[in-house]
Amino acid sequence: MKTYKIPEILAYPGAINQLLMVSKRYNAKRVLIFSDLGVSKAGIVDLISDLFKEKQVETLVESSIDKEPSTSFIESITQRLENYDPNLIIAVGGGTPIDAAKAISICLKTKKTVHDFFTPDNCTKKGIPIIAIPTTAGTGSEVTPISVLTDNRDSIKKAIVSPFIIPDTAILDANLTLKMPPHVTAFSGMDALTHAIESYTSPKANDFTKMFSLKAIKLISENLKVVVNEGNNYDARNGMLLGSLYAGIGFSNAGVAAVHALAYPVGGLFDVPHGMANTLLLPYVMEFNLDKCNDTYKIIAEKMLKKSNVSAQDAIEFVKRLALDCGVDDTLKTVGIPENKLAFMAKEACSISRLMDNNPKTISTSEAEMIYKRAYNSRAQI
């Protein structure tokens, strides 16, 4: 067994108040507080920058990004930040700002262009230290060696994968997630559930990763519906934040698989949010995998339903029901994917071997197209 480094993790109510102390340990002099527009509008960026007021630490806030990150964005922002030359990055938000911060960190440090890093061996040294503060409960990016970016040259989502971009410290304070809107809560939560399921069934899974993935499945199954309907429920928000963290540790080491590979063209070509794309595809990939996953889906269903008298199929039904209970009743068709693009997307998805190789069952291009067609036509019904 080989695992990626797990960052220092502070996870408790009020953990955010340790930010200044943690920053000082990184010898913070010029701090880049990197976030996005929605997180800024929610007042979270002010709350963070206020912690540095009158503390003789220079800060610069950059929160202009308003959609999932692309290579063009990283190129322009890196150019703009070159003069500021931060020696610490505080990434505040969901996967969007945390992933962008990881790319900025290595681009600023190495002066290389972002495209260089899609080739794993090109990332040979650590970037600027990062403190990651998640405000969604979804991607687990605060602990993963991954930065997902849409490549503007071909509109395909690609990942930088390197131990050198793992954040140094992750500060998880569920208070920061209380204002997350219901639809973001639902999508990001379903993303975390997808991470947990795909990492649990991955051929790379081992006892270490399975422990995290299963705990994540339990926490997310207990809490996702609650937080979508009662955003202010602190305990349920905390359960989701820990669930997404554990899923992040699980999938950092065991990988994610076909749901993610099929979701990448949906997001890259049509701007469908990552969590939504996963939500629309997850049950149909599970149906495809069912004959290879009888035992693992049964264990997953036991955690989801908290009883032992269950079948593998129950895990699929649970996932469909959960999406509906969280208000997601869309299909690929209703989110605007043209049916005549499905064959092209299937080809693109199957070329992402980094993800497809982790699927418990091999998927051919025609099978991938068939899964897309199921997700195009079906509305998850029970």
Ligand SMILES: NC(=O)c1ccc[n+]([C@@H]2O[C@H](COP(=O)([O-])OP(=O)(O)OC[C@H]3O[C@@H](n4cnc5c(N)ncnc54)[C@H](O)[C@@H]3O)[C@@H](O)[C@H]2O)c1
């Ligand atoms: N690095 C990884 O390991 C990894 C894993 C999965 C997904 N991703 C990537 O992460 C991105 C998606 O991240 P995400 O699902 O966290 O969503 P996100 O970061 O894109 O945020 C979605 C929206 O919610 C808003 N928001 C976030 N937190 C809020 C809060 N507390 N209150 C109010 N509004 C808030 C944001 O402003 C944004 O408008 C995608 O680009 C995806 O590819 C990365």
Ligand SMILES: [Fe+2]
């Ligand atoms: Fe994901």
